[in-house]
Amino acid sequence: MSEQSESDKPLGSMAEGTLISHLLELRDRLIRAVIFTTLVFIPCAYYSNKLFTMIARPLLNKLPKGTSMVSTSLIAPFMTPIKLSMLVALFISMPYVLYQVWAFIAPGLYKHEKRFAMPLMVSSVILFYCGAAFAFYFVFPVMFSFFANTTPEGVVLMPDITQFLDFVSVLIFSFGAAFEIPVATVLLVATGLVKMSTLQGNRGYVVIGISIIAAALTPPDAVSMMMMAAPMYLLYELGIIFCRILLKDKLAEMAKEETEAASS
Numbered sequence: 707m708s709e710q711s712e713s714d715k716p717l718g719s720m721a722e723g724t725l726i727s728h729l730l731e732l733r734d735r736l737i738r739a740v741i742f743t744t745l746v747f748i749p750c751a752y753y754s755n756k757l758f759t760m761i762a763r764p765l766l767n768k769l770p771k772g773t774s775m776v777s778t779s780l781i782a783p784f785m786t787p788i789k790l791s792m793l794v795a796l797f798i799s800m801p802y803v804l805y806q807v808w809a810f811i812a813p814g815l816y817k818h819e820k821r822f823a824m825p826l827m828v829s830s831v832i833l834f835y836c837g838a839a840f841a842f843y844f845v846f847p848v849m850f851s852f853f854a855n856t857t858p859e860g861v862v863l864m865p866d867i868t869q870f871l872d873f874v875s876v877l878i879f880s881f882g883a884a885f886e887i888p889v890a891t892v893l894l895v896a897t898g899l900v901k902m903s904t905l906q907g908n909r910g911y912v913v914i915g916i917s918i919i920a921a922a923l924t925p926p927d928a929v930s931m932m933m934m935a936a937p938m939y940l941l942y943e944l945g946i947i948f949c950r951i952l953l954k955d956k957l958a959e960m961a962k963e964e965t966e967a968a969s970s
Contacts, residue, residue, distance in 0.1 A: 731810060732810060735806040735807075735809065735810050736806075738806055739799070739802065739803045739806045742799055742802050742803075743795050743796060743799040743803070744795075746795040746798050746799050747791060747792060747795035750791035750792075750794045750795045750798075751788060751791045753791075754787035754788055754790060754791040755787050757787065757790055757791060757794055758786065758787040758790050758867070758871075761790065761842075761871075761874060762775060762867075762870065764842070764846040764847050764850055765846070765850045765865065765870065767847070767850075768847070768850040768851045768853075768854040769854060769863060769864075770854065770857075770862070770863060773862055773863060773864050774864065775864065775865050775866070775867050775870060776864045776865070776866055776867070777866065777867050777868070778866050778868075779868065782866075782867055782868045783867070786867050786868050786871050789871065790871055793875055797838070800831065800834070801831050804827060804830075804831060808823075808824070808827055822896070822952075825952075826889055826892065826893070829888070829889055830886055830889045833882075833885040833886055833888065833889065833941075834882040834883070834885060834886060835882070836885055837881040837882040837883070837884055837885030837886075838878045838879075838881060838882045840881055840885070840937065841877050841878050841880075841881035841882075842878065844933070845877070845881065845930065845933045845934070846874070846877075848929060848930075848933065849925065849927070849929065849930045849933075852927060852929050852930075853925075853927075876923070877923070877924070880923040880924075880934075881934065884919075884923075884934060884937070884938050884941070885937070885941060887938060887941040887942050887944075887945055888941050888942075888944050888945035888948050889945075890945070891905065891942065891945025891946065891948070891949060892945060892948050892949055892952060892953070895949045895953055896949075896952075896953055902946070902949060902950075905945075905946055905949075906946065912939070912942055913939060916935050916938045916939055916942070917931070917935050919938070920932075920934040920935035920938065
């Protein structure tokens with residue numbers, strides 16, 4: 707008998723083969739991302755104490771003279787810098803990890819989707835790093851100065867290193883995520899989930915929502931909340947501008963369809 711042709715194979719076996727090939731590719735790309743992150747982690751772990759001192763510098767500069775940070779756990783002086791090294795390695799490796807994600811999904815995208823998706827991915831990485839840098843260089847000095855100057859009399863401010871790392875990690879990643887608002891706005895409009903008229907006509911609700919999010923993510927002081935809420939709203943307006951530029955043709959087509967629907 708002659709060999710079975712490709713077209714004669716059962717559809718189930720063909721789908722199963724395609725699924726297995728996709729899973730194998732996903733596994734390979736995950737392995738590459740893990741290996742790259744591990745390679746970045748090794749030098750970070752070697753300099754873990756210096757990395758911790760660097761990230762703690764904004765707080766150390768604001769502590770009262772003669773005080774320092776403390777550790778209430780025996781293993782924290784070792785484990786906390788190692789934990790920070792893992793976070794830094796993931797932070798540095800993020801562009802490569804996202805590239806692996808992009809390389810996995812790109813073959814399934816149409817040509818016009820690839821042109822649209824790649825700039826958004828690059829923009830999301832840049833905006834995330836900008837948000838993290840804004841938190842470290844602008845928010846932390848102001849916030850730590852506020853806390854140091856409002857300490858009650860008779861109380862010595864000596865933060866625990868583990869609690870400090872958890873605190874700043876949440877803030878850095880929160881600011882990084884908050885700076886993704888322009889990308890999220892473009893995606894919402896591009897997919898048709900939200901209309902431009904809705905974004906432009908509900909600014910008051912957006913301000914309330916941003917204020918609630920900023921209050922939940924930042925310490926309970928007005929300075930920290932405003933330093934997150936103000937950039938978030940500016941980025942929201944920037945997202946609307948990006949929509950007008952990047953989705954000009956799509957918005958014109960949607961406006962035409964709405965006009966025709968209203969006249970019919």
